[in-house]
Amino acid sequence: MADMTAISIPAEVPRQKAPKPIVPRPIVNVSERHEARVAWMLAAPAMILIVLFIVAPVIAVITLGFTDFELGYSTFKFVGFENYAELFGDRTFRQSLWNTAIYTAIVAPASILLGLGVALLIESETVGRSFFRTAYFLPVASLLVAMATVWQYLLHPTIGPVNSMLAMVGLPGPNWLGSAGTVLYSLSMIGVWQTVGFNMILFLAGLTAIPRDLYSAAEIDGAKSPIDRFFLVTLPMLGPTTVFVTTISIINAVKVFETVKTLTEGGPNKASEVLLFTIYQEGFVYLRVGYASAMTVVFLAVLVVMMFAQYRLVDRKVHY
Amino acid sequence: MSALSITNVTKSFGDNHILKGISLEAEAGEFIALVGPSGCGKSTLLRIVAGLEGADSGEIVAGGRDLTRLVAAERNVAMVFQSYALYPHLTAGQNIAVPLAMRNLTSLQRLPMIGSMLPGQKAIRKDILRQVTDMARSLKIDHLLDRKPGQMSGGQRQRVALARAMVRQPGLFLMDEPLSNLDANLRVHARGEIVDLHRRAGVPTLYVTHDQAEALSMADRVAVMMSGSLLQLAAPEVIYDDPAHIEVAKFVGQPRINTIASRVDADGAVTLGTWRLQPHERLVPGTDITVAIRSEFLSIADMGTPGLPAHIERLEFLGSEVIVYTKLDAIGESMVVKLAPSDARGLVAGKPVTIVPQGERLMVFGADGARLRADLTFTTLLERAHG
Amino acid sequence: MTQTFNLGRAIRLTLLSLGALIFLAPYIFMISTAGKAQSEIFTSSLSLIPTQFFYLENFAKAFGRVSMGQLLWNGVVVCGLIFVFQVVIAIPCAYAMAKLKFGAARLLMALVMLGLLVPIHATSLPLYVAFDSAALLNSYTALVAPFSISVFAIFLFLQFFRAMPDDLIHAARLDGMSELGIVMRVIVPNAWPAITAFAIFSVVAHWNDLYWPLIVVSNQAYATPPLGLLFFRAAEAGDDYGALMAATLIITLPLVAAFLLAQKRFVEGITMTGLKG
Structure with missing residues (x-):
């Protein structure tokens, strides 16, 4: 299941202030003060926990990024930008960034296009809609670690069904997850398989939200073929959905971890090292918290850049 | 020969007979209101005439052309929808231009970027722009051409929808409750405007409404429909003073x-x-x-x-x-x-x-x-x- | 127009069916292989029906190596606690932000927006250090606490509550309810669609999460389903895919079954949380 917590950009709408009735001042103050006090009480637990579990840790991780803190040592010192300098020259980290970029470049577009394609096919079909929807959505509702294990079996070089099938038609099956040349693509394939259904559901919702009248108007205006109507109505009307699906797909691809941890541990020969896995290794296996924190800051920066890109795009392009 | 003749049109969904053999003739330039309570089949009839839905049987001939087997795009009809159905991502000007662009430009020429580099399209585009501006001016919406539907009021949207429908001189004009989303004041004003526009364009018009007052006040002839049948088609005075059916008598008049x-x-x-x-x-x-x-x-x-x-x-x-x-x-x-x-x-x-x-x-x-x-x-x- | 080209339709159905087959293939092979003996798996035959049914043996192995019951129970406890905390903390806060006037509303909104940007992966290092120094690793507390606050929940409920008519709340106040009473007796009963949608979102996310449990739990007694499966794989050296498939089947089944039973709600929930988010 995709984690969507990082996506939203609601334009903050300030509450409209009602014109104040002309009442003797003290009364207004009492009731307003009472309302504010109740509001504080209702919001306090959430506020405290946000500070405790989100704000403080983010500040801590940024601070730790400037230290040489390692778990198990009681002392640490500030080292300025040393960690970032080291990151720059770290072959593993550079490989990891590159792999994450490749993975994202494959998984995001493929799962968006397939999701849109499947949604369009299902939307225009009358038979078996709910069956197809279920079939494509099932991977989203399944435990990824478990399904990754199944994929490991399917892609097993000798006893796996995929290679058995290839052998039947006389093709040599590659060592999908075991060779440096194919591992990233195999993981990408699993990633696509896992996310298409999610995008499909969002596109389906986008499609049903398009007013039928627009298609009627398009027909009358002379859009004869379904393709004409697709470009005149469907595609532009899916604009907001597409921007949203794109951001969420990219962010989720950047956060790939489960399949790598379960299937390859970054191997073989770092061919499937990805950002989160590298952070995990450095921070929680080698316990170099300072250094891993610097990596985390880079990771956070990537997310922030994505969000702003979406922000701008929504503001400019798809606003009706 | 009449400008539009609808002959014995039927339509049913399963056992639900929406239209039970409707026949209707309109003279050149005539304004006919289809009126009836919701569910009487008036909108379905309109959509069948438009080519948006197929009839089970029956024939539709307009201007000597048999439309029955043509798709909507080929019928040369224009339609104004209750929801206006303006494309929300296009400006008013672009909305009005769509019917012209769809007809006069090839699908290659319509492509963004590439289309504007192809030979031969420049003159066509210029012509489209001129027609759009003329139309907008005659409806007094030329100052709105760069706005998107989301930035316009209901009345303005309604005019843009009218402009889009009229811009290409259709052979037949269809309106599906075009005033029902306007507030009461505007509605009375818009009635007169639509009648004016109709007179200027001189195109036979089918106007669907559930509001009997609207039908009586606007139409040359009123067709009263009840549960899939046409009960009476006559001038408004006749409908009011000399109803042919008790349901017509009950439906009309306040x-x-x-x-x-x-x-x-x-x-x-x-x-x-x-x-x-x-x-x-x-x-x-x-x-x-x-x-x-x-x-x-x-x-x-x-x-x-x-x-x-x-x-x-x-x-x-x-x-x-x-x-x-x-x-x-x-x-x-x-x-x-x-x-x-x-x-x-x-x-x-x-x-x-x-x-x-x-x-x-x-x-x-x-x-x-x-x-x-x-x-x-x-x-x-x-x-x-x-x- | 409802008329369909038969050729177009045939192509469409073929594409959809082929795709569905590919998407369902892992499940088909999982069920099939869970019933095969080790020897049969190694013949790498493509036959889907096991020649001799080994389901019992494989399931016995799966249950024997790792306490599957414990894993599923941990999953239920952790997801349940997380969901309850999230809702109980988020709803009053969202109500205050949506319907009450107070000075900190803007600051709180900024915090929520910031929070939406920050996934657990970004905060896990300091949190781990903190839980470690408090000797709280390997506990339900460690698994649940960081997720007790969901800014996404606040955001989702905030949008839902804003759409609720103010008159409803004014009427409740005139009827003499306290603000907390309004939340419990007016807001919550009217917010069920949002709560169910969020429940699905939350449970699916945390049932599947591997990253955080992997960090704070090393003791099998507290392992959640994904982590347990990882332990099981480690214990199961070699390629005993029969037992492995049996284990994956057991662990996948609860959520998949829930999804199949409540499909409509799932889809609605995902759509609502997805598009609001």
Whole structure:
């Protein structure tokens, strides 16, 4: 299941202030003060926990990024930008960034296009809609670690069904997850398989939200073929959905971890090292918290850049 | 040859017969309103004429062209939708240009970027732009051309929708409740505008509405539809004064026409409570009938005058007229009387009065709802029965 | 137009069916292989029906190596606690932000927006250090606490509550309810669609999460389903895919079954949380 917590950009709408009735001042103050006090009480637990579990840790991780803190040592010192300098020259980290970029470049577009394609096919079909929807959505509702294990079996070089099938038609099956040349693509394939259904559901919702009248108007205006109507109505009307699906797909691809941890541990020969896995290794296996924190800051920066890109795009392009 | 002829169109979804054989002819430049309660099939008929839905059987011919088997895009019809159906991602100008671009540019030329580099399209684009601006100017929306539908008011959107429909000189104009999303003030104003536009364009128009006042005030002829059938197609005055069916009589006119259910007596006369009415032409004895009269053809007189004794229940003062709600003493039926305020002076709730109908305005409808022409020969209220 | 080209339709159905087959293939092979003996798996035959049914043996192995019951129970407890905390903390806060006037509303909104940007992966290092120094690793507390606050929940409920008419709340106040009473007796009963949608979102996310449990739990007694499966794989050296498939089947089944039973709600929930988010 995709984690969507990082996506939203609601334009903050300030509450409209009602014109104040002309009442003797003290009364207004009492009731307003009472309302504010109740509001504080209702919001306090959430506020405290946000500070405790989100704000403080983010500040801590940024601070730790400037230290040489390692778990198990009681002392640490500030080292300025040393960690970032080291990151720059770290072959593993550079490989990891590159792999994450490749993975994202494959998984995001493929799962968006397939999701849109499947949604369009299902939307225009009358038979078996709910069956197809279920079939494509099932991977989203399944435990990824478990399904990754199944994929490991399917892609097993000798006893796996995929290679058995290839052998039947006389093709040599590659060592999908075991060779440096194919591992990233195999993981990408699993990633696509896992996310298409999610995008499909969002596109389906986008499609049903398009007013039928627009298609009627398009027909009358002379859009004869379904393709004409697709470009005149469907595609532009899916604009907001597409921007949203794109951001969420990219962010989720950047956060790939489960399949790598379960299937390859970054191997073989770092061919499937990805950002989160590298952070995990450095921070929680080698316990170099300072250094891993610097990596985390880079990771956070990537997310922030994505969000702003979406922000701008929504503001400019798809606003009706 | 008529400009539009619809012949025996039927449509059903399973057992649900939406249209039960509708036939209708429109003259060149005629404005026909299709009116009826929701679910009567008027919108379906419109969509079938547009080519948005297929008919099960029947034929549609316009301007000598058989449209029945053409898709919507090939029919050269224009349509204004209730929701306006403007493309929200396009500006008003781009919206109005769509029908022209779809027809005059090839799909390659329509492509963004690439399209604008292809040869031959520049002149066409210029021509489209000119037509859009002309159209916008004539509808006084030229200052809105760069706005998107989301930035416009309901009335402005409605004009843009009209402009988009009219810009390419269609052979047939279809409107599906185009005014129902406007507020009351604007609606009355827009009625006049649409009639004006129609007169200028001179294109036969089918106008669907559920509002009888709109239909009567705008159309050359009104087609009243009920549960899939066309009950009457006639000029507004005829529809109002001389309805062919009880449902037409009930649907048209405000307040609703007064009706009293009755039965023809053995001698061919009709008894209304303590009163007997003698038609000139004989009605079939023993059949159920409905007697109807519009509220403005009733008057109120003092108790004791020959007429129908009744009590006043409630008065509604509407400025130019007063609506009096009464109950007939003899049979407990409600009667609504529309009076000039001067005639209503002295009337109060609870007062016993006599209601006097204008005999020649009484109409009789048969059990199947069809008008029985016998009513034309009603003379006057006859003898007073005993009791 | 409802008329369909038969050729177009045939192509469409073929594409959809082929795709569905590919998407369902892993499940088909999982069920099939869970019933095969080790020897049969190694013949790498493509036959889907096991020649001899080994389901019992494989399931016995799966249950024997790792306490599957414990794993599923941990999953239920952790997801349940997380969901309850999230809702109980988020709803009053969202109500205050949506319907009450107070000075900190803007600051709180900024915090929520910031929070939406920050996934657990970004905060896990300091949180781990903190839980470690408090000797709280390997506990339900460690698994649940960081997720007790969901800014996404606040955001989702905030949008839902804003759409609720103010008059409803004014009427409740005139009827003499306290603000907390309004939340419990007016807001919550009217917010069920949002709560169910969020429940699905939350449970799916945390049932599947591997990253955080992997960090704070090393003791099998507290392992959640994904982590347990990882332990099981480690214990199951070699390629005993029969037992492995049996284990994956057991662990996948609860959520998949829930999804199949409440499909409509799932889809609605995902759509609502997805599009609001």
